[in-house]
Amino acid sequence: MLPPKPAEPYHTELVGFSGWRLTRLGAQLSRSPAGNLPDPLQNQTGPTIMHSLESLPFDNAFARLPSTFYTRLAPEPLPRPYLVAASAEVAGLIGLDPAELARPEFPQIFAGNQLLPGSEPLAAVYSGHQFGVWAGQLGDGRAHLLGEITGPGSGWEIQLKGAGQTPYSRFADGRAVLRSSIREYLCSEAMAALGIPTTRALCVVGSSAPVRRETIETAAVVTRLAPSFIRFGSFEHWRVLRQMDALRQLADHVIERFRPECREAANPYEALLRDVGRRTGELIAHWQAVGFMHGVMNTDNMSILGLTLDYGPFGFMDAFDANHICNHSDDHGRYSYKSQPQIGHWNLYALGRALAPLIGDQNAVQAAIEESYAPAFEGHFMNLMRAKLGLAQALPGDEDFIGETFGLLQDHHPDYTQFFRQLGCLPARVADAGRDAADAPVRDLFIDRAAADTWLALWRARLGAEARPDPERQAAMQAVNPKYVLRNWIAESAIRAARSGDYSEVEAVHACLSRPFDDQPEHERFAAPPPDWAEGLAVSCSS
Ligand code: AMP
Ligand code: MG
Numbered sequence: 001m002l003p004p005k006p007a008e009p010y011h012t013e014l015v016g017f018s019g020w021r022l023t024r025l026g027a028q029l030s031r032s033p034a035g036n037l038p039d040p041l042q043n044q045t046g047p048t049i050m051h052s053l054e055s056l057p058f059d060n061a062f063a064r065l066p067s068t069f070y071t072r073l074a075p076e077p078l079p080r081p082y083l084v085a086a087s088a089e090v091a092g093l094i095g096l097d098p099a100e101l102a103r104p105e106f107p108q109i110f111a112g113n114q115l116l117p118g119s120e121p122l123a124a125v126y127s128g129h130q131f132g133v134w135a136g137q138l139g140d141g142r143a144h145l146l147g148e149i150t151g152p153g154s155g156w157e158i159q160l161k162g163a164g165q166t167p168y169s170r171f172a173d174g175r176a177v178l179r180s181s182i183r184e185y186l187c188s189e190a191m192a193a194l195g196i197p198t199t200r201a202l203c204v205v206g207s208s209a210p211v212r213r214e215t216i217e218t219a220a221v222v223t224r225l226a227p228s229f230i231r232f233g234s235f236e237h238w239r240v241l242r243q244m245d246a247l248r249q250l251a252d253h254v255i256e257r258f259r260p261e262c263r264e265a266a267n268p269y270e271a272l273l274r275d276v277g278r279r280t281g282e283l284i285a286h287w288q289a290v291g292f293m294h295g296v297m298n299t300d301n302m303s304i305l306g307l308t309l310d311y312g313p314f315g316f317m318d319a320f321d322a323n324h325i326c327n328h329s330d331d332h333g334r335y336s337y338k339s340q341p342q343i344g345h346w347n348l349y350a351l352g353r354a355l356a357p358l359i360g361d362q363n364a365v366q367a368a369i370e371e372s373y374a375p376a377f378e379g380h381f382m383n384l385m386r387a388k389l390g391l392a393q394a395l396p397g398d399e400d401f402i403g404e405t406f407g408l409l410q411d412h413h414p415d416y417t418q419f420f421r422q423l424g425c426l427p428a429r430v431a432d433a434g435r436d437a438a439d440a441p442v443r444d445l446f447i448d449r450a451a452a453d454t455w456l457a458l459w460r461a462r463l464g465a466e467a468r469p470d471p472e473r474q475a476a477m478q479a480v481n482p483k484y485v486l487r488n489w490i491a492e493s494a495i496r497a498a499r500s501g502d503y504s505e506v507e508a509v510h511a512c513l514s515r516p517f518d519d520q521p522e523h524e525r526f527a528a529p530p531p532d533w534a535e536g537l538a539v540s541c542s543s
Helices: 088-093 098-102 105-110 178-193 232-240 244-258 260-264 268-290 337-359 362-389 398-412 416-423 432-438 449-463 470-478 488-499 504-513 521-527
Strands: 016-018 021-023 070-072 082-086 122-124 127-130 133-137 143-149 157-161 200-212 216-226
Touching: 082 105, 082 178, 082 504, 088 098, 088 200, 098 105, 105 200, 127 232, 178 200, 178 216, 178 488, 178 504, 232 244, 232 337, 244 260, 244 268, 244 337, 260 268, 268 337, 268 362, 337 362, 362 398, 362 416, 362 470, 398 449, 416 470, 416 521, 488 504, 504 521
Parallel strands: none
Antiparallel strands: 016 021, 070 122, 082 200, 122 143, 127 133, 143 157, 157 216, 200 216
């Protein structure tokens, strides 16, 4: 049975991009100054106690939910597992001694061949809307939740992705390939370093086991960490089955474990929806500001905690194009760059419909979404864009100026990352005689130099409204405009090397992207736009 479909389209009623111009409709703009932006997972510092693999203390609160929420089952072993990459930083988050990464047991364990003492592997059930259509039951078709770490490294669930079939695999093989596992590993860690809420990745383990995709590839398992992998679709699942007790238990679990402040509200479930609306709005503001495209924003890939979840055919913007579609399988561009804000809104309505029986009042559902998502998206996006442009204060007219900026980018398609990074090198004031030379780092990204000059004059006029000294502004801009992002060509070159047994490039990319705002002469090559060989690289849903 189908749930009532969220109404479409939203672009007439939602903040976001209308065409490529930034529009502001129906939401109050936050006037708070740039900076001081919350990032939920960034303040987690690693514990000081260092565990061995065998002494990691496990619990699994999700496994205490009724057994209808999951199926307990062991991962399926993989032959001859080998370590492709592992993150000492992520090991530190769960209190795992980084020396453990070098043990021969490590790849065995994170291929799913040996169980960690205390872990209780299970696959969770969920449903979801895929490409705007109700898809019915999905679930962890290739993910095994091992449990959650307790004690000093607590707060992280550990999941193996690609460790074999589950009752939710449908007709698929339960496996992940080396290519997609490296992409997920590198991108989760790159996003974390950019300050964007995300699941994390501990390691990638490969195996010679063949896996059939468009061609025959080899298997791999990526180990992911998150406080929870619960999705919007986890709630839709119980709503569609009309199992209200289960729906309530799931919502109570999320509130109890992650959002205890919602319990204090008059209607805790409405408070939860508002919380998800706000976090999702902030998350997508981050994506837009950094030029990240998720690629498959189905409701089963939307985290109830507002994390970037399920890295598949994602992409970072190279030459700016608001219509860019990073997922080769997304024929109609449902998940194009410019559509992401309104899809976030659409997905919240799917979640809102699922939570409606608990909230009890349709109007309250609508108000919870409208008062949380768009204001959070817009306020956060404006703050992030001001910071990228070197503006410390929020002033009237900023929206228009930011709209002009996106207009320039859309008309002339400079490299998005380089544009902002290089803008941060320019002086606020420059004599006419020296202007072309001073502005070269930005002008040279444009064929039409005059268009760049016109916009730069506007930018300087806006900077003139603030009295920030150049060194301070330039340092602030370098701290928010990454020099390095995980461009497709970079992931692809690391994957090609890994396929031939050389994992050093994966390690180099990982190291570089863990400091995306720092100049790293040894990694200068990763700051470049796509080389000729990477023109037309296509990334599909196949993973
Ligand atoms: P995704 O598009 O990766 O978010 O996956 C959508 C659904 O398909 C989820 O239920 C996944 O667990 C499942 N799925 C994707 N790939 C596989 C696979 N190779 N084997 C089993 N299930 C899969
Ligand atoms: Mg998924």
